[in-house]
Amino acid sequence: MHRGRKKRSVKDMRRDELMEAAIMVIAKEGLHGTTLSQIAVEAGMSTALVNHYFDSKEDLLEATMRRLSGRYRSEIMALMPADPTPAQRLRAIIEGSFQPDNLTLASRKAWVQFLVNAMSGGRIFHLFRLTGERVVSNIRYAVKQLVPPDQVDDTVDGIAAMIDGFFWENATDCSAEDLMRARRICWNYACLLIPALRSSH
Helix, strand or coil: CCCCCCCCCHHHHHHHHHHHHHHHHHHHHCCCCCCHHHHHHHHCCCHHHHHHHCCCHHHHHHHHHHHHHHHHHHHHHHCCCCCCCHHHHHHHHHHHCCCHHHCCHHHHHHHHHHHHHHCCCHHHHHHHHHHHHHHHHHHHHHHCCCCCHHHHHHHHHHHHHHHHHHHHHHHHCCCHHHHHHHHHHHHHHHHHHCHHHHHCC
């Protein structure tokens, strides 16, 4: 018997709509300038309904940060084969870090706002650090299978720094060509550090 996708609840759909609305408002008003009433208007809902689905503004902002992080991870996983080789895993991380769907204008501006807020500590800082740690952990898992043990740390840090640098460079302004260039340069840099990659693609 065919099984379709599990039907999503109204609550999940409304929460998704509110998080998407929050991204748009944060992009326009900044994190501190964003209010629940503005998000409600953007989503076409009442403020009371926003309060029904989220306990507070902080709760909604944290969920929105998780949504951006989850979208980033999803882009990477979508490019990764079911049983990836180390090279395929590393390629997916680099390619997935610079996908247009994850770096729309509103998303880029929201990422910048969350970064600025993270510098003050608190929950957003924790979520930001967790996102970075997951990416680095994935890079490390691939790299340690490709280079001698004494080269792992420097190689991981170098690739992570290159991805991070281009990610934030493109967070302010970018085109499809800029993202393609970031993917190409990051991969070429990884190939310089890891000669084994040169024969994988």
